[in-house]
Amino acid sequence: MSLINYSSREINCKIVYYGPGLCGKTTNLQHIYSRVPQDTRGKMISLATEMDRTLFFDFLPLELGQIRGFRTRFHLYTVPGQVYYNASRKLILKGVDGLVFVADSQIDRFEANIESLVNMHDNLAEHGLSSEKVPLVIQYNKRDLPRVVSVPDLEKELNPKGVPFYEAVALRGTGVFDTLKLTCKLVLKTLG
């Protein structure tokens, strides 16, 4: 949940990147980290295994600047995608203001996307939240790979409510900022 501090005139919001293992959540954050000006980003923290798989979370604070006198920050988190890290995923969703669901477009990851999306809704429900209350943007990643599911088929299965979506190739940065920009805007709309 966003924290508005009227005394220090700060607004902090939390955005979580969710999705199955190896779908590109960390890659999204790495691209953002590499492209935003140095003075607007803090240290990127990655709690990962030696094999570079996210163990607990990645964290990247971004400073938007002053908006109507408020220093506005977004805290970007990723969750570990692997099925058995559910306790960690649940923890990270605590206080979430905006969600990005990164889906892996590859045919053989189709089921994993569905499983992860169901898991996200279950975990949100445990915090008394739902995707109706928390802004959600879907990113169909890895669109450059050869064996991918068509966007209409992904939409049909993963996006029955018709939330906004972007196609992406996070490794090259395609679609990364579109996804983030829209999510940030939707989050700030809930504040103002």
Next chain:
Amino acid sequence: MVKGNWALFEEDFYSMTLILQTLMRTANSRSVMLIDKTGQLISTVGTPPDFDVISFSSLAAADFGANAELAKMVGEKDFATLVHQGKDDSLYLSMIANRVILVVLFDKKTSLGLARLKAKRASDDLQVVLDKVFNKLQYKNEDIATTTLGADFAAEAESEIDSLFKD
């Protein structure tokens, strides 16, 4: 429990900062931080830490979150306090009102016992202020942001976002 956003106003923030300053002084600690349990820094007093306090806050919240789950697994309701003892610097963390985390960063100039004692007293004082804050929010929360941030906020934020996130 308050749902949705929460906001801190001048008077409450000032009261909290005063409590933190007293704690820092009486416990002879290096610095004291107050962090929302979702990982957002609320206030910090004392020697400005030479590390990224924003990242520190997210890790402290995660530390507490993970330990709370461990507590449940061993049949405890929670672990209300955590201590991380290093060779030179140590951390004492405690959860207040199930909502914010008080962090005392101290070195060899003080002892864990003193930090714990003074933090306990500060926690009680902070609890009173926090109760007041949450009571206020319970009634006002629904429209607190829209009435005070102004209707133009979202529009202005959009243009800031566009200029910052140019690919």
